[in-house]
Amino acid sequence: MxxxxxxxxxxxxxxxxxxxxxxxxxxxxxxxxxxxxxxxxxxxxxxxxxxxxxxxxxxxxxxxxxxxxxxxxxxxxxxxxxxxxxxxxxxxxxxxxxxxxxxxxxxxQGLHRPARQRIARWVLREGLTRPRLFGAAMRMGQLVRPLLPEVLRNKVPVAAPAGAWPQREHARKMLLLAGCVQPSMSPDINAATARVFDRLGVQMVVAPEAGCCGAIRYHNGDHPGGLDNMRRNIDAWWPHVEAGAEAIVMNASGCGVMVKEYGHLLRHDPKYAERAARISALTRDVSELLPAFAEPLQRLAEAAPPPAQRVAWHPPCTLQHGQQIRGKVEALLTALGVEVKLCADSHLCCGSAGTYSVLQPDLAYRLRDDKLAKLQATQPDTIVSANIGCITHLQSGTQTPVLHWIELVDRMLG
Incomplete structure (x- = not known):
């Protein structure tokens, strides 16, 4: 065209x-x-x-x-x-x-968004990307959760403990992006990731200066702000990269697809272009890394066999379409003895889509309900996914537990 x-x-x-x-x-x-x-x-x-x-x-x-x-x-x-x-x-x-x-x-032309839309977008850009502010707001919301209107209650998961972070030192080190909302909404995902890799002889390192991956700002019309988030993360990670970190691990697929695009988005920045390309090249979703450890994972799982369970796997769009990663999670869980089911139309979005479920709730909840009906048709004991947004969005519409798949692996390893 x-x-x-x-x-x-x-x-x-x-x-x-x-x-x-x-x-x-x-x-x-x-x-x-x-x-x-x-x-x-x-x-x-x-x-x-x-x-x-x-x-x-x-x-x-x-x-x-x-x-x-x-x-x-x-x-x-x-x-x-x-x-x-x-x-x-x-x-x-x-x-x-x-x-x-x-x-x-x-x-x-003087045609600005209505004030309500502008305020909502500003709150999302400024609130979600500041972990301390968001964490305080989330804790307050969890305290009064039963009193919240449904639309807010759906975005406030029940408080859950993170579990212990491993304290052992390992020669092999990888960086882990903590994320901006995940530590408050589902703190066990990062800890479970660290525990699984600790059992495999790899230490997860979190650079405290690293924050939001930039997706929230960039995809909501604040391109300069999103690029600044990216530059800050590159600065935070670079000393660890120079020290020999093997990979930058992503357990939120929405962040993963964003960080993998740093090299492209900063390609015209003379100060950051080369480092951004290196950061993108080092970035891996958890599902890309763990297949290399399939044999030790199987031995660990056999030593602590879990009860039989049927799992419905919801592949996030940012994993299967954004990063073009398919089949890895299912194959790994199956190798560990889990019965994994894909639902009908598993390629379709659940409606979470970052901030979409807040900005377009009617469409988002129609998509969620359709997705849950198809997931429930597989009669799962647990639904697993790979992105905090999908997990929270789906859990708001079902009593079936919705977890990150790395949490399931962590539990299986005892």
């Missing part, structure tokens, strides 16, 4: 990248078959092909309307369309650029 960039985008990195991405789209429509919002709403403009058409119009300098912004806002950025696309359209990058341009063009 040929695109003639408007003057305000011509010869800019974002403009040229967006033009290149749009140019790959052949309008075949394969993406609409796997787009959750298109399936729910049946509107061409609420599918990837229609949204690409809208963004093409914006890139070429045509008038921008509130309707354009609404259709882009409704996109989950699940990137299912990328897995389906035969032409290699990197839609996730395009919609990040498109949303930013649309907001800027509408602001130039």
């Amino acid at each position: 040929q695109t003639t960039l408007a003057d305000f985008l011509r010869d800019t990195p974002d403009g040229e990248e967006a033009k290149s991405i749009v140019g790959k789209c052949v309008h075949c429509g394969f993406c609409t078959a796997t787009c959750p919002t298109y399936q729910l709403l049946g509107d061409e403009l609420d599918g990837p092909r229609g949204r690409i058409y809208l963004m093409k119009q914006v890139l070429e300098g045509n008038p921008v309307t509130e309707s354009t912004r609404l259709h882009l806002d409704r996109c989950l950025t699940c990137r299912n369309c990328e897995s389906t696309c035969p032409s290699g359209v990197t839609y996730g990058r395009l919609v990040d650029i498109g949303r930013q341009v649309v907001d800027e063009r509408l602001a130039e």
